[in-house]
Amino acid sequence: MEAGDYAEARALFEVYARSGNAEAEELIGVMYALGLGVDRDDERAFDWYLRASLKGHAGAQSGLGWYYEVGRGIPAPDMVRAYLWYALSAIGGDPDALDSLELITPRLTAEERARAEVLVDDYRGWMYPFR
Numbered sequence: 342m343e344a345g346d347y348a349e350a351r352a353l354f355e356v357y358a359r360s361g362n363a364e365a366e367e368l369i370g371v372m373y374a375l376g377l378g379v380d381r382d383d384e385r386a387f388d389w390y391l392r393a394s395l396k397g398h399a400g401a402q403s404g405l406g407w408y409y410e411v412g413r414g415i416p417a418p419d420m421v422r423a424y425l426w427y428a429l430s431a432i433g434g435d436p437d438a439l440d441s442l443e444l445i446t447p448r449l450t451a452e453e454r455a456r457a458e459v460l461v462d463d464y465r466g467w468m469y470p471f472r
Contacts, residue, residue, distance in 0.1 A: 342368065347378020358389075363396035370401060387414030394426060397468050399433030402426045406441060420449050424457035425464065432461075432469050 342350035351372060357365035370389030373382045387408045393401035406426035412418035423445055430438035449457065465472070 342372075342377070347372065351378055358392075361396070363393040363398040363401065366390075366393035366396070367398050367401040367404070370404065374404070383408070383414035385414075394429075395468075397433060399430045399435035399438070402430035402433060403435045403438045403441065406430060406438070406445075410441075410445060420445065421453050421457045421460070424449060424454065425460045428457070428461045429464055429468060432465060432472050 342354075351369065354365040354369050354372075358369060366389050370386045370393065371377070372379055373386035373389060375381065387405070390401045390405045390408065394405045403426070406423045408414050409419045409423035409426060424442065427438045427441045427445060431442060446454065
């Protein structure tokens with residue numbers, strides 16, 4: 342992918358992704374998000390980021406948070422889920438996620454933040470049991 346051979350990169354990523362490799366899934370999401378060797382497709386990018394996110398890929402979680410924040414690849418923005426994925430990304434170690442959380446938090450009502458924290462607690466125990 343770094344060499345610009347997107348067709349070969351995509352073929353390799355798909356092999357790894359079929360084996361459940363979160364890094365490959367996230368990179369396929371990047372390809373769709375940026376239109377690298379494929380037509381740009383926010384819905385497919387969102388889906389690939391989601392797959393990797395559910396496996397604990399912090400970078401994909403941050404990307405998914407952004408998609409929820411701006412409403413790309415989905416019908417409408419969802420600040421509760423944006424907060425959820427940014428928070429999980431921060432727990433997973435993505436340093437940029439803390440900045441995203443700081444920027445999004447003032448945009449949530451107290452009720453939305455409380456709902457988001459419940460979801461974070463639900464996912465944290467399953468996704469990051471030792472953090």
